[in-house]
Amino acid sequence: MSICEDFFSSNPQPTNYDILSNKIKDFCQLHKHDKVVLITSGGTAVPLERHTVRSLENFSQGTRGSSSAEYFLKSGYAVIFLYRLKSLEPFTRHFSDINIFDWLVVDNENESSQIKVGSQYVSTLLPILKKYKEVMNSGKLLSIPYISLSDYLWLLRAACNALSSLNGKALLYLAAAVSDFYIPLDKMPTHKIQSDNGAPNISLHLVPKILEPLVHSWVPNAYVVSFKLETNTSLLHSKARRALEKYHHKMVIGNILQTRKYQVIIVTENEDYDIVLSEEEKVQNVEIESKIVEYLCKKHDLFLNS
């Protein structure tokens, strides 16, 4: 049994697995003539105890994934958004820092009470709310939440199974910040780790490299894009290139934690390509995801027409 298969056989399915995987299947069936992108977004939780009080988290608010989802929708894709519960989601992300209660006012003018958005906020909210309603009415966005690493991997595989029949029309945009490390169930203490005997050493294990079976077995004909996040600039390009050479997928998008909102490098088999926001674009609040998605859509179309 491969290391990946071993992971699935020793980590149980998420409790609502059948419901969620059926939703994904139905969505892919409905959009079988469309271009469909699977976007993964947000971090993963790796439990350190079976009755979990503590977990290891990868940093991600889901900015890249949720913002890219909007641009893919705008470009006509149907979007499966596999995201960490409570991380940013398309459209609502623009208001994640406000308390919506502060924007609501109670209107007692009529006989029955009404609750309205304060008139001073309408112009900010309206265009985004309208786009959200359009997208939801079109049925082109399916959001699937996960929390733990294990749930993520189960749902990723389910999505790949459903997407495989779309062949090249399926685009995988693996932007989630997935843990490289975890503790296998059989090595995990049952109860909360106690602090009475001093601080523990936590022995982590490597998460199986899921990109290997994903590219070669699960969706062998899809257009697969992975991400590489580093904090050390000198490692980024070589690690991105090495990942592409190892898994033979279509593209690696590399970014540095500190500059990820302004700068990414794109590595394909034949090309290195940098996307950098100009000072003017920064001032205009251009989102780098608009440029990443634009570039990617072109590449995907070229691939489909080749």
Added chain:
Amino acid sequence: MSICEDFFSSNPQPTNYDILSNKIKDFCQLHKHDKVVLITSGGTAVPLERHTVRSLENFSQGTRGSSSAEYFLKSGYAVIFLYRLKSLEPFTRHFSDINIFDWLVVDNENESSQIKVGSQYVSTLLPILKKYKEVMNSGKLLSIPYISLSDYLWLLRAACNALSSLNGKALLYLAAAVSDFYIPLDKMPTHKIQSDNGAPNISLHLVPKILEPLVHSWVPNAYVVSFKLETNTSLLHSKARRALEKYHHKMVIGNILQTRKYQVIIVTENEDYDIVLSEEEKVQNVEIESKIVEYLCKKHDLFLNS
């Protein structure tokens, strides 16, 4: 230098420390004749790298803290709500699982567009929204967000400094799930831990027991309540009692992860007291925090009148 002082001198203040600690100071000044409760709520993030990609998290959605805040406000307390950013907050917590965009409708009947809450949702939202508006108008709720363990401890100390002049009228309700472990800055790698050389061992260190200086130096006259969360029922009572005997504060509220919504034990110097929801109360969606806060308010009044 004590271990706690050492922690503060080796972990820098949060960036907005001065603004937040002044807000707390002003709030305590404004409410110097009131009973004021400091509620801490939600988990803490412990970074594993200086440029942080990974962190250790304590599980907490902030249910206990955010719900208790509402009951303290109802009982006339002014509330400082020191909470983990993005964890549950009073009032909005009731709608944390819904996407508010699904509840909003665009109304084009008039010349200018309006955005309203759909009429079918008004009866659910209205009573809670009204309570929120009342509370915000009364100026009795101050919410202060944190993310990391270090930020939490800095702001906790700032709040204690501001509360100390209130003496016994200050109640501390330390419900946050604070990490027992961390990695000191000088032992922390600068960059993202690499997975090329296999999985790492993470050596954790003990977080200084902040309750010690808090009870004896920071707010020696306040009514201090701490929480103890365990997953193993057989440990809970003895650990709660031991904490009380060690720090000599007023109360420990103990709970088991799996049953925390229905059952807590309360340990004071002279008494053990259990709060357990009846089957009928569970059916009626009684929140156990209503009973915890009711009990605590009585005890606090007895203490103030003694």
